Amino acid sequence: MPESAASTDPSPFSAYAHPDRLVSTxxxxxxxxxxxxxxxxxxxxxxxxxxxxxxxxxHIPGALKLDWHQDLNDPVVxxxxxAEQFASVMSAxxxxxxxxxxxxxxxxxxxxxxxxxxxxxxxxxxxxLLDGGRTKWVAEGRELTKDVPQVTPLSGDAAYPIVExxxxxxRAFKDDVLAHLGGPLVDVRSPGEYSGELLxxxxxxxxxxxxxxHIPGAxxxxxxxxxxxxxxxxxxEDLEAIYLTEQGLSPSDPTIAYCRIGxxxxxxxxxxxxxxxxxxxxxxxxxxxxxxxxxRVPVEK
Amino acid sequence: MTQDTARAxxxxxxxxxxxxxxxxxxxxxxxxxxxxxxxxxxLPERYAGRLGEMEQVHECQSPIFLAVEVGDDPAxxxxxxxxxxxxxxxxxxxTTRGFAxxxxxxxxxxxxxxxxxxxxxxxxxxxLGEAVSPLRLRGMVGMLSRIKRQVALKTRS
Numbered sequence: 001m002p003e004s005a006a007s008t009d010p011s012p013f014s015a016y017a018h019p020d021r022l023v024s025t026x027x028x029x030x031x032x033x034x035x036x037x038x039x040x041x042x043x044x045x046x047x048x049x050x051x052x053x054x055x056x057x058x059h060i061p062g063a064l065k066l067d068w069h070q071d072l073n074d075p076v077v078x079x080x081x082x083a084e085q086f087a088s089v090m091s092a093x094x095x096x097x098x099x100x101x102x103x104x105x106x107x108x109x110x111x112x113x114x115x116x117x118x119x120x121x122x123x124x125x126x127x128x129l130l131d132g133g134r135t136k137w138v139a140e141g142r143e144l145t146k147d148v149p150q151v152t153p154l155s156g157d158a159a160y161p162i163v164e165x166x167x168x169x170x171r172a173f174k175d176d177v178l179a180h181l182g183g184p185l186v187d188v189r190s191p192g193e194y195s196g197e198l199l200x201x202x203x204x205x206x207x208x209x210x211x212x213x214h215i216p217g218a219x220x221x222x223x224x225x226x227x228x229x230x231x232x233x234x235x236x237e238d239l240e241a242i243y244l245t246e247q248g249l250s251p252s253d254p255t256i257a258y259c260r261i262g263x264x265x266x267x268x269x270x271x272x273x274x275x276x277x278x279x280x281x282x283x284x285x286x287x288x289x290x291x292x293x294x295x296r297v298p299v300e301k
Numbered sequence: 302m303t304q305d306t307a308r309a310x311x312x313x314x315x316x317x318x319x320x321x322x323x324x325x326x327x328x329x330x331x332x333x334x335x336x337x338x339x340x341x342x343x344l345p346e347r348y349a350g351r352l353g354e355m356e357q358v359h360e361c362q363s364p365i366f367l368a369v370e371v372g373d374d375p376a377x378x379x380x381x382x383x384x385x386x387x388x389x390x391x392x393x394x395x396t397t398r399g400f401a402x403x404x405x406x407x408x409x410x411x412x413x414x415x416x417x418x419x420x421x422x423x424x425x426x427x428x429l430g431e432a433v434s435p436l437r438l439r440g441m442v443g444m445l446s447r448i449k450r451q452v453a454l455k456t457r458s
Binding site: 052056 | 434
């Protein structure tokens with residue numbers, strides 16, 4: 001019986017600081033087979049992709065689409081949705097405050113990690129990532145469907161509550177970063193972005209930033225170093241070798257991660273917070289598209 | 302090339318695509334974009350295994366490559382030579398493929414002068430900002446500017 005075997009085996013993630021933040025493709029397939037996918041009392045599976053059309057080409061059975069731009073960003077101000085909008089996005093997908101949510105996506109779960117981080121801003125307790133994301137599920141030849149589940153939005157007492165976002169613990173703004181200068185910062189962009197040689201060719205505009213380089217003192221640890229070839233996270237031992245031994249970061253130091261718009265750094269935020277158990281990691285979502293355009297902030301090349 | 306493109310018109314085929322999108326509601330626009338994605342022609346045999354010789358569109362976060370061919374005739378009137386476009390983008394990047402599909406259907410077979418006259422803001426005229434997000438549309442802007450640049454280079458030589 002796969003189910004009993006799974007419950008007696010130690011979790012494959014038990015070495016991580018917060019092992020309950022990850023699920024395996026196998027575990028999710030078991031939940032599906034057992035009819036446990038679908039809210040609010042079962043597991044709600046959300047697909048969050050960079051590519052806004054990917055869900056429509058086929059997704060994990062029972063999964064619902066959560067688009068980072070359409071559903072999580074405010075349409076006018078560069079900020080996340082407010083409490084009412086968030087509650088309505090959740091209720092529409094059958095997610096209650098206590099529902100177990102599993103998120104997966106393309107690109108090594110960048111956008112899935114981003115969605116998880118935004119849900120964490122609203123204090124949703126039980127939200128997990130599918131280790132290896134969409135790519136691993138597909139590579140294993142598991143089922144995909146184009147059927148979009150019909151969900152009755154939660155309403156009345158069952159509806160997702162209006163919970164104010166609490167940014168301070170895990171989100172850094174530009175002023176927070178300025179006040180933090182001298183403290184540990186992790187730049188998770190590619191080495192070319194870090195050094196300031198942005199990808200560009202003659203006649204093409206540079207993408208999105210007036211200045212190239214990085215925030216002074218930031219360590220360059222491209223996000224992908226935390227991932228295996230198949231998109232799963234590296235073991236805790238391997239991660240410690242990179243972030244602690246090689247980079248000299250310490251789990252007890254307040255740390256800030258950033259990238260270009262905050263999505264790749266959500267991946268690293270997840271690694272530092274949930275896999276390595278850092279106490280206080282903030283994601284600077286303004287990232288280089290804000291810093292590289294801001295007047296008179298210090299830049300290192 | 303700087304020019305005031307605010308009022309410039311789209312080529313006919315492209316305008317028809319823009320009208321089709323404009324007639325739809327946002328969710329249906331995504332479906333139509335998916336159809337363009339699925340309809341993007343396969344890369345012809347002669348480009349097989351030669352991605353390195355094609356131009357990568359770095360504005361897109363997915364690996365997409367394009368090649369531009371300009372005909373030799375008429376020899377005395379370079380602006381009237383036909384332009385053909387070829388794209389290679391993975392199935393896992395349907396939005397990027399959809400953008401390529403729109404550009405292919407809207408531009409392939411036009412003359413050099415017609416392609417060079419396409420306004421830079423053309424990608425914003427498919428009513429996709431709301432459904433896809435303006436940020437994602439930057440990839441299509443990158444594709445178009447690279448196409449025009451290659452057409453200009455290949456006509457000059």
